[in-house]
Amino acid sequence: MSDTDRPSLIRRTPWPESASRPVGTPLQPSVVYASRNPDALDAQYEGRTEGFAYSREGHPNAQILATKIDGMEGAVGGIVTSSGMAAVTAAVLGLLNAGDHIIAGDQLYGRSLRLMQEDLPRLGIGATLADPTDIEAFRKALHPETRAILVEVVSNPTLRVADMEGLAQLAREYDLLLMVDNTFTTPRAYRPFDHGADVVIHSVTKLLAGHSDAMLGYVVAKNPALQEQITTTVITWGMVGSPFDCWLAERGLYSFDLRFDRASQNAAELADHLGGLPGVRRVLYPLRADHPDHNRAAHLLGGQGGNMVSFEVEGGRAAANALTEAAANIAFAPTLGDIGTTLSHAASSSHRGLDAAAREAIGISEGFFRVSVGVEDIALLKREFAEAVAAAVKPRGV
Numbered sequence: 001m002s003d004t005d006r007p008s009l010i011r012r013t014p015w016p017e018s019a020s021r022p023v024g025t026p027l028q029p030s031v032v033y034a035s036r037n038p039d040a041l042d043a044q045y046e047g048r049t050e051g052f053a054y055s056r057e058g059h060p061n062a063q064i065l066a067t068k069i070d071g072m073e074g075a076v077g078g079i080v081t082s083s084g085m086a087a088v089t090a091a092v093l094g095l096l097n098a099g100d101h102i103i104a105g106d107q108l109y110g111r112s113l114r115l116m117q118e119d120l121p122r123l124g125i126g127a128t129l130a131d132p133t134d135i136e137a138f139r140k141a142l143h144p145e146t147r148a149i150l151v152e153v154v155s156n157p158t159l160r161v162a163d164m165e166g167l168a169q170l171a172r173e174y175d176l177l178l179m180v181d182n183t184f185t186t187p188r189a190y191r192p193f194d195h196g197a198d199v200v201i202h203s204v205t206k207l208l209a210g211h212s213d214a215m216l217g218y219v220v221a222k223n224p225a226l227q228e229q230i231t232t233t234v235i236t237w238g239m240v241g242s243p244f245d246c247w248l249a250e251r252g253l254y255s256f257d258l259r260f261d262r263a264s265q266n267a268a269e270l271a272d273h274l275g276g277l278p279g280v281r282r283v284l285y286p287l288r289a290d291h292p293d294h295n296r297a298a299h300l301l302g303g304q305g306g307n308m309v310s311f312e313v314e315g316g317r318a319a320a321n322a323l324t325e326a327a328a329n330i331a332f333a334p335t336l337g338d339i340g341t342t343l344s345h346a347a348s349s350s351h352r353g354l355d356a357a358a359r360e361a362i363g364i365s366e367g368f369f370r371v372s373v374g375v376e377d378i379a380l381l382k383r384e385f386a387e388a389v390a391a392a393v394k395p396r397g398v
Helices: 038-045 060-073 084-095 110-122 135-140 164-173 224-236 243-253 256-275 294-301 316-326 356-361 378-393
Strands: 079-081 101-105 126-130 146-152 177-181 199-203 217-221 280-284 308-313 342-344 368-372
Touching: 060 079, 060 217, 060 243, 079 084, 079 224, 084 110, 084 146, 084 177, 084 199, 084 217, 084 224, 101 110, 110 126, 126 135, 135 164, 146 164, 164 177, 217 224, 256 280, 256 308, 256 378, 308 316, 308 378, 316 378
Parallel strands: 101 126, 101 146, 146 177, 177 199
Antiparallel strands: 079 217, 199 217, 280 308, 308 368, 342 368
């Protein structure tokens, strides 16, 4: 056989043709895509044909996942990012300029707070934090340079429910962009575009993917021109999520409704159970009658309280250590949205960047915990938490 007849193993064998198609979405990890000629590549970049060129600019698995989340949120043209924080950052940096100002909820996720307080000022973007349950606090925070509002519908980790109707009205009144982080609520409980939002953000890592094995975010703007600005920022700053993580997250979406409903039911029962345990100072769950925003939650969330429960035990850090050690079958981890229940301690994880006084000001003590409730048998969860709380409040040395 001559050299010209010998088949090459390097990039020469085409994808097998088939009269059938795969039921599961194929994973496509290729970084680059070959075009027929320069004219064909021009046609792709100019939008005259559909295709891919370089995975930092997009790839099939990201497009499939984004399209599915678009459908859940009633959106068009969203983009998947490498993390939830990448989605927050892309929205803010893509739509604000130096000299602009943003008002953000004062109980955002810890890294979102850092972005507002430390990183944006370095880039010449002003930020003010305000209580999203108090519309007058946001009104007082307005500057002539204010261009946007950023809030979580349900805050992390204190589960306060934002005055979304008031914020939407304020945004319309002053022609501001309303950016909504919908991670906790998900489109199962709340669809921000139906309530006046301009931008919707998700940490897909959490409930949407749901298995603690994929780190991704998602961001979409209602206005296509604004979405183009966000997409350009994602591409330029290298924020696109990996094909493998997108493939995993898409798989997770197929069971999302089932997981969310079961976990939410468990959360409501666990919240009531915790509320009856000696040594528990308070329990926070949006649909409980003793929640400070109960009426607003019932109105906004349509009976979907979500899977997140927060509670506080007596005894400070020593009690916190005892509780986590006693809850041997509950993963103590700074995450949420897994199919299994996880327990986190804001003072040592998400909000460790705040000093003790700042944490206390928003209701986070050393005895404060957040529970991301999973789909386990509720009887097992009740027993596990009863034993853990008992260990935490047991007098030291006994």
